[in-house]
Amino acid sequence: xxxxxxxxxxxxxxxxxxxxxxxxxxxxxxxxxxxxxxxxxxxxxxxxxxxxxxxxxxxxxxxxxxxxxxxxxxxxxxxxxxxxxxxxxxxxxxxxxxxxxxxxxxxxxxxxxxxxxxxxxxxxxxxxxxxxxxxxxxxxxxxxxxxxxxxxxxxxxxxxxxxx
Numbered sequence: 001x002x003x004x005x006x007x008x009x010x011x012x013x014x015x016x017x018x019x020x021x022x023x024x025x026x027x028x029x030x031x032x033x034x035x036x037x038x039x040x041x042x043x044x045x046x047x048x049x050x051x052x053x054x055x056x057x058x059x060x061x062x063x064x065x066x067x068x069x070x071x072x073x074x075x076x077x078x079x080x081x082x083x084x085x086x087x088x089x090x091x092x093x094x095x096x097x098x099x100x101x102x103x104x105x106x107x108x109x110x111x112x113x114x115x116x117x118x119x120x121x122x123x124x125x126x127x128x129x130x131x132x133x134x135x136x137x138x139x140x141x142x143x144x145x146x147x148x149x150x151x152x153x154x155x156x157x158x159x160x161x162x163x164x
Contacts, residue, residue, distance in 0.1 A: 011147075013067055013076040020108040021068035021124070022076065025134075027099050028061035028083065029144045044154045062144050066134055068105060073137040075147060082108065085121035103127040 013022070032051030034043050045051035051059075061083050065076040078086075086106075090096055105124040112118050130138075148154050 010070075010072060011075055013065055013074040015108060015110050015119075016069075017110050020110065021105050022108060023066040023068065023105045023130070023134075024063055024076075024086075024099055024102060025066055025073070025130070025138050026064040026144070028063040028078075028086075031060050031062055031077075031148070032057040033060045034058065044148070044151060046148055046154060050155065062148075063099075064138065064141060064144070066130075066137075071134075073134070073141055075144065082119050082121060085119070089121065089123050103129065 013020075032045040032048070032054070034045075034054050034056035036042075036056075043054060043057070045054065045057055051057040058079065060077050060079055062075055062077050065074055066072070067074050089106075096102055104127050107122045107124060109120040109122070110117060111120075
């Protein structure tokens with residue numbers, strides 16, 4: 001049964017220590033994010049021009065994934081470390097042209113904590129098509145752009161920030 005997505009039902013992927021099996025189901029959307037540890041707030045920029053005003057803003061990518069631990073459609077946000085590994089897999093001799101061509105899951109392995117966290121990405125050897133239920137979840141989901149429009153952390157020119 002499909003669960004309605006909202007912040008309390010786990011709309012965002014939380015990567016746990018060890019193996020996390022995910023299926024990427026949308027193209028990544030590039031954003032920029034900065035964190036202020038003193039005030040524990042974050043700012044999100046959806047354009048490069050907006051991010052250019054904040055020297056602390058770092059590139060991030062958001063996409064929908066199916067979290068195989070619970071079979072939930074969730075929004076994932078990854079930094080450069082993980083995205084470079086996606087790119088390595090995509091451009092290998094066995095790579096893929098786009099998300100629609102994906103017939104496999106990824107295994108994202110998390111080790112460490114805080115600034116010492118390392119991620120390793122592997123392509124699953126098993127090919128599996130999306131189920132009808134998974135396709136329906138994706139069709140009914142808000143777009144990443146819609147989610148960002150409602151996010152109080154998105155500033156692009158303003159000075160709003162929210163706790164992280």
